[in-house]
Amino acid sequence: MSEKIYTAGLVVIGDEILSGRTHDKNIAQVASWLQVQNIRLDEVRVVADVQERIVEAVNALRARNDYLFTTGGIGPTHDDITVDAVAEALGVGVVIHPDARAILERYYSDKGGLNDARLRMARVPDGAELIPNQKTGAPGIKIGNIHLMAGVPHITAGMLDALTGSLEGGAPLLSETVGGFIPESEVSTLLREVEKAHENCQLGSYPFFREGKVGSNFVIRSTDADALQSCMHVLCEGLGELGFDFTPGGI
Amino acid sequence: MSEKIYTAGLVVIGDEILSGRTHDKNIAQVASWLQVQNIRLDEVRVVADVQERIVEAVNALRARNDYLFTTGGIGPTHDDITVDAVAEALGVGVVIHPDARAILERYYSDKGGLNDARLRMARVPDGAELIPNQKTGAPGIKIGNIHLMAGVPHITAGMLDALTGSLEGGAPLLSETVGGFIPESEVSTLLREVEKAHENCQLGSYPFFREGKVGSNFVIRSTDADALQSCMHVLCEGLGELGFDFTPGGI
Incomplete structure (x- = not known):
């Protein structure tokens, strides 16, 4: 009997990795976590904060794998464009997720309130669900087989914890x-x-x-x-x- | 005046990175080194020890960059297939490089001599030059704009040292x-x-x-x-x- 093998791709988004400024920790973290979920990491691409390059990597790896993960580019600043890129890759619009807005309103209620930049972190590709972030409020995003996670490793770790056991995997390797x-x-x-x-x-x-x-x-x-x-x-x-x-x- | 920007791609080859067993150190090492050469790292792909996947990544990134680097898969064992993959990508054969053979003969003269496995490390895509390896004998390989380096980070470091200053770069970033x-x-x-x-x-x-x-x-x-x-x-x-x-x- 030959059991189905489940695979995943990972797109690491960030100029700071490519410039050598930041040593990536998410590849090893996601790889180890996937092993425990009985999902094999098939390929990783590290791309710059350039929308067309993110779209290309997302489309290549989501098509050939059961799951796709991204890390980075979901914060509040102008260089955080992962949501827009994934929406473009899927051909859907970008909307404010009401639950994400509520989470951010609560989180920032004693930190100066929700401003335009912080509200950016409630933007999701239309049709997405949220991945809980116990650390800093701003949630991760799940749409279809794609999981958008933070770039900061300890926040990514919390999002992976939240996903543990929720993805179908194959026989343990x-x-x-x-x-x-x-x-x-x-x-x-x-x-x-x-x-x-x-x-x-x-x-x-x-x-x-x-x-x-x-x-x-x-x-x-x-x-x-x-x-x-x-x-x-x-x-x-x-x-x-x-x-x-x-x-x-x-x- | 707009100066040419030089870019590089990096293909990291190894199941051990994708399984989470080994934490990659070469991405950061190559990224930092390229900064000093005034070359920008444009994209990284981490792929498994599967020849067609290495060929695909090598061809994608060598076409769109001035330089391509690979790490991993140039050792003496059956899972070391980078030379074969790069030769396939370039449409050339694989030959024993006479200087590489001589280097390995010297290196192993007091370590049991050159056997078939060790001779594998003298195999190069036809037309290649060698990149010196002061650490363990087995050289890196340079063919066209492609540089094949070791997977073990301290050996890669020595090969990067040997290449320092030899690649044309753009204005310092x-x-x-x-x-x-x-x-x-x-x-x-x-x-x-x-x-x-x-x-x-x-x-x-x-x-x-x-x-x-x-x-x-x-x-x-x-x-x-x-x-x-x-x-x-x-x-x-x-x-x-x-x-x-x-x-x-x-x-």
């Missing part, structure tokens, strides 16, 4: 890791053969340099628990036959 | 920052007007949450030093008129 001070160039034939012999498993090799020595972690991924264990067993046996010390779980 | 505990939603009209009045400048607003308070840094970027200073002056004056404390250089 299980993984096992084994590692050691093993140069990957001395075991590449073994790796290739082990992967070839276990067609339900992917085997990745991740080299590192530590304590003056080269080493690798080998990660096997599969949705089939038995195949995973069998693959792991054969790999460890092979590493042992080649005379290498290895540590289950990786180092 | 200068920037000035001012920041404070200023909610961006209270200055968005000011920001929009300041940007509109300085057409050679881009003005970005980067909110943060720190010490229990919201704040923002505002970054002005321009290739025109006078326009930048004038824009900065007008922005600071405006922030002062609105009653905000601000810190040049950002906080």
Whole structure:
């Protein structure tokens, strides 16, 4: 039985990532969260705050994935254009969401009240629902298979929390890791053969340099628990036959 | 006078980034390095270790940029397929580069010698030059406007060092920052007007949450030093008129 695999795309919006000013934390955060939802992150695009580029990335990745996520560009300033871009991509208008306006009115009631800039954060593509934001009021936005989230990582984290368990995923992708001070160039034939012999498993090799020595972690991924264990067993046996010390779980 | 702006694309190759297992460090590293070369990073794509996906991303970004960089997938194992993907994208064959072979022979002479896996790291798209790798022997690869670099960040760093100053860039993109505990939603009209009045400048607003308070840094970027200073002056004056404390250089 071959189960459906659910995939997601991620569009990271922001000149500040492309300029090197800000180190992106959302790719890793969204990737890890998707793993737990049993959804695979298929591709990430980082694009500038330019509407046509956001539209292009959104349309490319929403078409080929079950879900699309965006981070960034939903704040109150002139460079926050993600809502407009997603509305254009979907061919719908932009409206003020009444619940978002109410949330922002409450949130800003003791902070000077709702002004035009703050009201921008109630704008959504027509037909959208809200994603709760416990941190700063301004909600995320869900329309069709697209989820618009904040750029500031701790706010994105709260929005992901709010979405946890709400998206349909596939069979869990299980993984096992084994590692050691093993140069990957001395075991590449073994790796290739082990992967070839276990067609339900992917085997990745991740080299590192530590304590003056080269080493690798080998990660096997599969949705089939038995195949995973069998693959792991054969790999460890092979590493042992080649005379290498290895540590289950990786180092 | 309008000077040419040089742009680059970056393709980050690796299942380990998409799975959340590894936090990418190359986007920020390449972005910062490009700034110093006066080249703007236009778009990043993170794709899986799947040849057709690498080919697609390479072809999309090499066509629309002056330069293309890739990180990852040039090691000795079965999942290292970047060379094959780039050769396919360019419609050329894959050959063993004699200088790369010589470098690897020297590097591995006291490490068990050159085996088939290690020789894989001498494979290049036909017509390529090498990018020196002082750290671990296996060179990066340059063909046309494409630069193939390692996935391991400290090796990539060495390859970027080797390329420093060798790529033609445009006028330096200068920037000035001012920041404070200023909610961006209270200055968005000011920001929009300041940007509109300085057409050679881009003005970005980067909110943060720190010490229990919201704040923002505002970054002005321009290739025109006078326009930048004038824009900065007008922005600071405006922030002062609105009653905000601000810190040049950002906080």
